[in-house]
Amino acid sequence: MSTEPQTLLEAVRHFADPDVTHNTMVELRWPSGVHCPTCGRTDVRFIATRRMWECKEKHPKKQFSSKVGTIFEDSPLSLDKWFVAIWQIANCKNGVSSYELARAIGVTQKSAWFMLHRIRLAMQTGSFIKSGGDAEADETFIGGLAKNMHQAKRAKVITGTGGADKAMVMGILRRGGEGQPSRVKAGMVQDRSGETLKGAIKSAVEPGQKVYTDALPAYRGLSAEYVHEVIDHAVEYVRDHIHTNGIENFWSLLKRTIKGTYVSVEPFHLDAYVTEQTFRFNERKKNDGGRFRDVLSAVAGKRITYKELTRNVSEANA
Numbered sequence: 552m553s554t555e556p557q558t559l560l561e562a563v564r565h566f567a568d569p570d571v572t573h574n575t576m577v578e579l580r581w582p583s584g585v586h587c588p589t590c591g592r593t594d595v596r597f598i599a600t601r602r603m604w605e606c607k608e609k610h611p612k613k614q615f616s617s618k619v620g621t622i623f624e625d626s627p628l629s630l631d632k633w634f635v636a637i638w639q640i641a642n643c644k645n646g647v648s649s650y651e652l653a654r655a656i657g658v659t660q661k662s663a664w665f666m667l668h669r670i671r672l673a674m675q676t677g678s679f680i681k682s683g684g685d686a687e688a689d690e691t692f693i694g695g696l697a698k699n700m701h702q703a704k705r706a707k708v709i710t711g712t713g714g715a716d717k718a719m720v721m722g723i724l725r726r727g728g729e730g731q732p733s734r735v736k737a738g739m740v741q742d743r744s745g746e747t748l749k750g751a752i753k754s755a756v757e758p759g760q761k762v763y764t765d766a767l768p769a770y771r772g773l774s775a776e777y778v779h780e781v782i783d784h785a786v787e788y789v790r791d792h793i794h795t796n797g798i799e800n801f802w803s804l805l806k807r808t809i810k811g812t813y814v815s816v817e818p819f820h821l822d823a824y825v826t827e828q829t830f831r832f833n834e835r836k837k838n839d840g841g842r843f844r845d846v847l848s849a850v851a852g853k854r855i856t857y858k859e860l861t862r863n864v865s866e867a868n869a
C-alpha cells in the first residue's frame with residue numbers, strides 16, 4: 552500500500568473514499584480471503600453495489616457486510632468514522648476522550664464513548680507472551696476512582712492498605728534487549744497479597760529469570776523460582792541493574808492519561824484503560840499506520856453491547 556496514510560489528516564482524506572475504506576477493512580479482517588462469519592464458507596458471492604456478500608448456506612445473516620462479527624456490528628456509523636476513531640486512540644499518547652472524538656467526527660459524546668470502549672476490546676491483542684528475559688514487577692494505586700461507587704462495590708474493590716478510595720493495578724515489564732523494546736502486561740488486582748502479586752508474576756515470567764521488585768513483603772518467597780532482586784526504595788532507587796524504573800515509567804504514562812484525558816474512570820472500566828495504555832506502550836516502536844493496522848486487524852470476534860458496558864455504572868463519562 553504505497554498510498555498508506557501516515558498522519559491523521561492523511562488518514563481522514565484516505566478513508567473518505569468508501570472503496571478504499573472497504574478494501575482496507577477486507578484486507579485486514581480477512582487476510583487469507585473473505586469467508587462467511589456465520590459458517591465459514593469461502594465461496595461467497597460479492598454484491599458490489601451494496602459492498603456485501605451472500606453466503607450459499609441457509610442460515611440467519613446469509614447476507615453480511617465486513618462489519619458483521621466485529622466490534623462494528625450493529626453500528627450505524629460508517630467505517631470512515633470508525634477508522635478515524637481507531638487512528639486517534641491507537642496513536643494519541645495520552646488517549647482521546649469521548650468529548651474530543653465526538654467533536655472530531657460529528658457524533659454524540661455517548662456514541663463516541665461506546666466506540667472507544669469497543670476499540671479497546673480490539674486493543675487486547677495479547678501481544679505479551681510469557682517468556683524469558685529479566686522482568687520488573689510493581690503495583691500501583693490509581694486514585695480517586697471510587698467516589699461514585701456504591702458501598703457494596705467499594706468494599707469489594709478497595710482492599711489493601713494505603714489505598715482508600717483507590718483501585719490497584721499490577722504490572723510486569725519484561726526488559727528489552729537488542730532491538731527488542733520492553734513490553735508490559737498489566738491489569739487490575741483485588742488486593743496486594745503475596746498470593747495475588749506472585750501469581751501475576753508466575754503467569755508472565757518463566758522460572759529462572761531475574762525479577763526486580765521493591766521491598767514490599769508480599770514479594771518475599773519469589774527466590775524459590777526466580778533470581779529475585781530487591782531495591783528498597785527507603786534506601787535507594789537504583790543499584791546497578793536493580794531497579795523498577797521501567798514499570799514506574801509505565802505507571803506515570805498511565806496516570807497521565809487517566810488524569811489528563813479521562814479525568815475519572817469507573818473501576819469497572821479501569822482494565823480497559825490499562826489495556827489501551829499497554830497497547831500503545833508495547834507498540835511504541837511502530838509508526839501510526841502500523842498501530843492502526845494492528846487494531847483494525849483485531850476487530851473480528853470481539854463484541855460488547857452498550858448494556859454490558861454500562862451494567863455497573865450510572866453514566867458513560869470519560
Ligand SMILES: [Zn+2]
Pocket residue numbers: 587588589590591592606607608610613
Ligand atoms: Zn455462511
